[in-house]
Amino acid sequence: MKTIVNSWNEWDPLKHVILGRADGCCIPASEPAVDGKVPEDSDMRGKFGVRPKESIDRANELLENFSNLLKKRGIKVDRPTPLNFIQPISTPDWKTKSMFGTMPARDIILTVGKEMLEATMSYRCRWFEYLNYRPLLKKYYEEDPNMRHESAPKPRLTDKSFHMDYLSDKIGVQKRLEWTAKKFFVTTEEEPLFDAADVMRFGKDLMVQHGFTTNLKGIDWLRRHFPNHRVHALNFPGDPYPIHIDATFTAIKPGLIINNPNRRLPNEQREIFEKNDWKIIDAAQPAHNEPPPLCFSSVWLSMNILILDPKTVCVEKSEVYQAEQLSNLGMEVIEVDFRDVYPFGGGLHCSTTDVYREGKCEDYFPKQK
Numbered sequence: 001m002k003t004i005v006n007s008w009n010e011w012d013p014l015k016h017v018i019l020g021r022a023d024g025c026c027i028p029a030s031e032p033a034v035d036g037k038v039p040e041d042s043d044m045r046g047k048f049g050v051r052p053k054e055s056i057d058r059a060n061e062l063l064e065n066f067s068n069l070l071k072k073r074g075i076k077v078d079r080p081t082p083l084n085f086i087q088p089i090s091t092p093d094w095k096t097k098s099m100f101g102t103m104p105a106r107d108i109i110l111t112v113g114k115e116m117l118e119a120t121m122s123y124r125c126r127w128f129e130y131l132n133y134r135p136l137l138k139k140y141y142e143e144d145p146n147m148r149h150e151s152a153p154k155p156r157l158t159d160k161s162f163h164m165d166y167l168s169d170k171i172g173v174q175k176r177l178e179w180t181a182k183k184f185f186v187t188t189e190e191e192p193l194f195d196a197a198d199v200m201r202f203g204k205d206l207m208v209q210h211g212f213t214t215n216l217k218g219i220d221w222l223r224r225h226f227p228n229h230r231v232h233a234l235n236f237p238g239d240p241y242p243i244h245i246d247a248t249f250t251a252i253k254p255g256l257i258i259n260n261p262n263r264r265l266p267n268e269q270r271e272i273f274e275k276n277d278w279k280i281i282d283a284a285q286p287a288h289n290e291p292p293p294l295c296f297s298s299v300w301l302s303m304n305i306l307i308l309d310p311k312t313v314c315v316e317k318s319e320v321y322q323a324e325q326l327s328n329l330g331m332e333v334i335e336v337d338f339r340d341v342y343p344f345g346g347g348l349h350c351s352t353t354d355v356y357r358e359g360k361c362e363d364y365f366p367k368q369k
């Protein structure tokens with residue numbers, strides 16, 4: 001079967017997906033955006049280099065199991081081709097000692113309808129990450145005459161793109177919360193920046209988180225790039241390290257969103273959801289008090305679920321409260337053992353990116369004003 005690229009939202013029946021790999025994944029060297037994001041109390045601080053081999057093997061085993069589970073359900077699964085990440089990279093503007101990896105496919109590639117768009121990214125170590133996906137994107141482009149392969153303007157990522165105030169590991173959570181509430185983030189407005197995982201797709205509407213990895217210029221770029229869509233900027237005070245919308249605000253099906261109760265959408269940004277009869281409910285608590293060792297992300301990867309169709313959802317196996325909530329909402333929950341993949345850049349939603357979901361571009365928010 002030849003590839004067709006088509007995916008407009010997070011819930012229509014999934015038929016073809018890209019799933020990342022843990023091979024050679026590195027803890028990146030110090031650089032402005034990474035230093036701003038790694039939690040101040042993290043065991044990753046001061047470490048650099050390829051992750052321990054046993055942890056890579058274990059994550060790859062879980063990824064392989066997840067791939068088999070999806071295939072058994074009739075979903076086609078493609079995997080990226082990893083580069084050698086432990087080598088210095090540079091542009092005329094900067095050098096850094098390694099790349100990152102190729103686990104969280106969702107961070108890099110944004111699928112909107114027939115288009116797969118390579119995001120700008122904002123970490124220097126992730127500047128070349130799109131290359132891991134090029135063999136697949138090349139194949140899709142050749143097989144599907146309607147596929148659009150796009151790449152956002154590569155950013156310069158000089159020091160001007162970052163607020164150096166964030167370089168310290170002694171800012172403290174209180175100060176960080178004040179700064180993020182004021183929308184003072186690590187990235188500046190020097191140039192458009194966005195990660196694909198800051199975008200949640202709702203057919204004609206794209207909801208985009210303004211935070212550490214996506215700036216307002218990045219959101220404006222998306223708006224101009226997708227003139228047939230409505231692009232909305234959202235932000236979620238309460239998160240000291242705001243990156244990626246998919247552990248904060250997760251659409252379940254038309255009309256229903258779960259929102260991280262520590263990072264609620266402010267009232268003034270709720271209007272469009274209320275007007276169109278979308279319910280935003282608090283997500284269940286995570287089952288863990290701490291992320292696993294050497295992990296970038298918070299315990300809220302509990303919310304990082306992969307929806308296979310509006311009645312079926314993959315949830316991490318230990319996240320019993322999130323599973324219970326979704327099951328009470330009438331969904332069939334598939335448990336997936338995935339916690340040992342979290343340190344490689346995220347959960348079930350992060351590790352995948354859509355190639356094909358059934359369905360077309362619908363307008364779920366007809367009342368805009």
Ligand code: DAV
Pocket residue numbers: 104197243244245246247296297298299300301345346347350
């Ligand atoms: O809560 O640490 C993780 C999102 C990863 N894509 C968090 C956000």
